[in-house]
Amino acid sequence: MSRITDLLGSRHPIIQGAMGVISNPEMVAAVSEAGGFGLLATAFAADPGLVRDQAQATKELTDKPFGANLFVMNPLAARFARVFAEEGVKCVTVSGGSPRELIPMLHEAGIRVIVVTPNADSARSAEAAGADAIVAEGAESGGVQGLKGSSTMVLVPAVVDAVNLPVIAAGGIGDSRGYRAALALGAEGVQVGTRFIATRECIAHDNYKSAIVETKETGTGLVDMGRFRIRALRTGLAEKMLRGEEPADQAFRGEAIEASWLGGDLNAGVLPAGEITGLVSDIPSVKEVIEEMVGANRSQRS
Template sequence: MENLVTNLLGIHFPIIQGGMGNISDPNLAAAISNAGGLGTIGVGTTSVEECDRKISTMMENTDRPCCVNIPVSVHPEVSRIVEMVIRKEVPVVSLSAGNPAKILPRLKEKDIKVICVSSTVKQAKKAADAGADAIVCEGYEAAGINSLNESTTMTLIPQVVNSVSVPVIAAGGIADGRGMAAAISLGASGVQMGTRFVATKEAMFHRNYKESILKATDESTIIIGRPANKIRRILKGNYADKLSEIEDGPIEMFMEKTGEEYHEIGAVEGDTDNGFVNSGQIAGLINDCPSVAELMETMVTEAKETLKGSIGIL
């Protein structure tokens, strides 16, 4: 499925793994790269030393292109992370959650491909003007930290495609070949997924997390944090109820209770009474747990058949 994104990144399928912050699994990322996509380690708020270890594990387990996601305004030592990915010769970096302008030139001078995550046309244009090689446009259907703008993927993608000259990658609300075909029809050259990769054989998350995705319906996620202007999409549950109760209170408490420590408690330890799990709205469509390779092969086949079928209707 060769196109602008596969040629740019040197991958086989235009499928990219979203950054998963502190719960990022280097073996899952390597499996995605080995299967022809672009596996990604998200640094979140993880220590530089732990990030180094995870990236080393990812790169030792694949000889294919892989990626590190840096949330610009989230990690306390962004400069050290940037220098580390340069030293380790990571081929692709994605920048999110902040202005990439100061970081992007340093990466580009080392011939690193840079993807910038945007949630508005304005952000996408600024990133492209600053030298981004590709733009990930994330609608608010997506899991985890989200944009206050709350634009949907379907409305955001064509507007960004019309506004930038670099390849656009769709994120939020995609879990199968039909979603991939829809994104391509809107002008995207690839897709980014997070929730769908949670429910795969190689993902080393707690079984409670996987099972909650498999049991989810279209009404199983909730947006928290609107009163604090810090919105996040997570799965409903006991801890989510607690967060809803405190989101009107002091922002310091809300920020503490939605920190990565509590993300790890939910996703890695499986304790959803005392921690949360991120999930996109598309979770209700996910009802199996294939290998990464099986998932991507199936998606691409389904996307091609869907696109052919759409042309046939016309």
């Protein structure tokens, strides 16, 4: 068992990154059943009762370990942490800000904490705050980004050198080549987002999945949200935002997300996706993605 599979309790050191409404119980269970580690998302959650329902629904679907993401910018993050403790979740990721306040209560509840960081300095701070492992998330990844970032290729070794903790690479990993590259850089596991959207089990609308398949490696951009940025598909709406012709804040909220991610109206909201879109060319099952990644069914291109 590696340090990461020991921490996660999963067969493979592959975390399915939290992805808002997409990380529903079916998705999380599919990943955990396939030997990865599914994560429920709470970044947009506003109701601890619904978060508890999601944790319980996931337990109905799998008896394999799964985790959850706590997003520090969500003011209810500490309440969600208590819910996960009560529901027996053993490992969470913390992202979107400093983990300092959450780590002591999570540890007291017996929950291991993996902190998502965009640079070596915040990885050092997370280690000082008591993190059990670090996700080093490169700027090519889909979703929320800090205002400064570096690529996974540079970030992962920088974080490996900076801390004395197991490091998990995120950003631009979608197949066995990316997985092996991450291990070669010193990571002991990977966190994958965009590749898992284009899978059969994902509830994302087919238009979102097809857009990921069709988008080249140059087809994403960083949409400015003020305190942070979002790497997203360069749809017509996103192009307007990138030119400053359209405000971005409403396009990353409940209704816009429902209409675009789940409803398939690609110009109704921001559609987060990473540069790995350039290497995603099909919509397989979650199990096929994981097995190809770990080499059980090696990609013909590798």
